[in-house]
Amino acid sequence: MDEEKQAASQHHQGYMPPYNGYGPAEAEQGTFLKILLLCCKGQVGWELHRSLSPIGLVTAIARQEENGLSGDLSDPKALSATIKSVSPDIIVNAAAYTAVDQAESKPEQSRRINAEAPVHLARMAKEADAWLIHFSTDYVFDGTGTTPWKESALKGPINVYGKTKLEGEEAIRESGCRHLIFRTSWVYSAACKNFIHTMLRLAAKRDRLRVIDDQIGAPTGAELIADVGAHVIRTAYYDKKLSGTYHLTAAGETSWNF
Ligand SMILES: NC(=O)C1=CN([C@@H]2O[C@H](COP(=O)(O)OP(=O)(O)OC[C@H]3O[C@@H](n4cnc5c(N)ncnc54)[C@H](OP(=O)(O)O)[C@@H]3O)[C@@H](O)[C@H]2O)C=CC1
Ligand SMILES: Cc1cn([C@H]2C[C@H](O)[C@@H](COP(=O)(O)OP(=O)(O)O[C@H]3O[C@@H](C)C(=O)[C@@H](O)[C@H]3O)O2)c(=O)[nH]c1=O
Incomplete structure (x- = not known):
């Protein structure tokens, strides 16, 4: 390589961002944040994998065991082993039982993932500091009213999904672990199953679609949740008094007939 090319190459290398935003110094000192992302394949989990990567060293796992690590939220023992092995500074739980209608006939499954798993995760987080x-979800409220819900509004879930999600939230708050609970609503993304995908699937099979028009909400992109979430996580990590419950939705409102 001639001198000019070599100089250009070195210059270019100098501008390469270090992997994950962390360089050899942080790695040597062990000062990078270790993040365990549970459920990297759902709508929000998929986007979080991307948005969390610049702020720490992310171990992203799905439900199935991979590299000896299980992300199955219905198996507390396996989950404990995963957390002990990764020894994270931050545990991010993007998994949930989100089949709202099915939860009515399978309440124990909804409770295991949405309520009991968070109890266990909170205990583990507390122990590991x-x-x-x-x-969490807008379904922790009763759906009445005409203005956006405030974080402190009275809860009143009317279905199993909402009840079990509220139980999960409350367990985390009561556990005393440092936490961020982000309540969001009507999540959509290009990659996974959601209302839009359901409608496209049904439209291919049916001549007519029937959609209720009396629910008003704020559709929120998984990408937005992940980007804002990552920013808040990094800020809160260095400012512990920010621990708490927050609403994280897009602005505006519409019905399912949008
Ligand atoms: N979707 C929405 O409209 C809304 C979602 N929320 C909340 O936001 C969060 C993210 O939701 P979203 O990304 O949309 O959810 P998705 O339905 O896209 O993803 C949920 C994920 O949870 C995983 N999961 C279910 N059971 C288990 C288990 N036993 N162990 C490990 N993983 C499991 C599923 O894995 P698998 O693919 O293997 O089944 C799936 O990938 C959840 O807490 C949800 O309650 C809040 C408001 C609205
Ligand atoms: C498929 C379908 C749904 N609907 C109604 C049912 C429901 O009230 C609404 C939205 O349909 P979904 O299947 O997306 O419903 P649902 O699963 O209730 O949506 C919710 O998901 C969970 C995880 C949340 O936390 C919520 O914020 C919300 O996004 O549309 C129709 O009216 N016609 C239809 O053909």
Whole structure:
């Protein structure tokens, strides 16, 4: 390589961002944040894998065991082993039982994932002195009213999904672990199953679609949740008094007939 090319190459290398935003110094000192992302394949989990990568060293796992690590939220023993092995500074739980209608006939499954798993995660986070990041839903409220819900509004879930999600939230708050609970609503993304995908699937099979028009909500992109979430996680990690429950939705409102 001639001198000019070599100089250009070195210059270019100098501008390469270090992997994950962390360089050899942080690695040597062990000062990078270790993040365990549970459920990297759902709508929000998929986007979080991308948005969390610049702020720490992310171990992203799905439900199935991979590299000896299980992400199955219905198996507390396996989950404990995973957390002990990764020894994270931050545990991010993007998994949930999100089949709202099915939860009515399978309440025990909904409770196991949405309520009992968070109890266990919160206990583990407390023991490990780690943060727990968790996601919840507008369904913890009763759906009445005409203005956006405030974080402190009275809860009143009317279905099994909402009840079990509220139980999960409350367990985390009561556990005493440092946490961020982000309540969001009507999540959509290009990659996974959601209302839009359901409608496209049904439209291919049916001549007519019937969609209720009396629910008003704020559709929120998984990408937005992940980007804002990552920013808040990094800020809160260095400012522990920010531990708490937050609403994280897009602005505006519409009905399912949008
Ligand atoms: N979707 C929405 O409209 C809304 C979602 N939320 C909340 O946001 C969060 C993220 O939701 P979203 O990304 O949309 O959810 P998705 O339905 O896209 O993903 C849920 C994920 O949870 C995983 N999961 C279910 N059971 C288990 C288990 N036993 N162990 C490990 N993983 C499991 C599923 O894995 P698998 O693919 O293997 O089944 C799936 O990938 C959840 O807490 C949800 O309650 C809040 C408001 C609205
Ligand atoms: C498929 C379908 C749904 N609907 C109604 C049912 C429901 O009230 C609404 C939305 O349909 P979904 O299947 O997306 O419903 P649902 O699963 O209730 O949506 C919710 O998901 C969970 C995880 C949340 O936390 C919520 O914020 C919300 O996004 O549309 C129709 O009216 N016609 C239809 O053909």
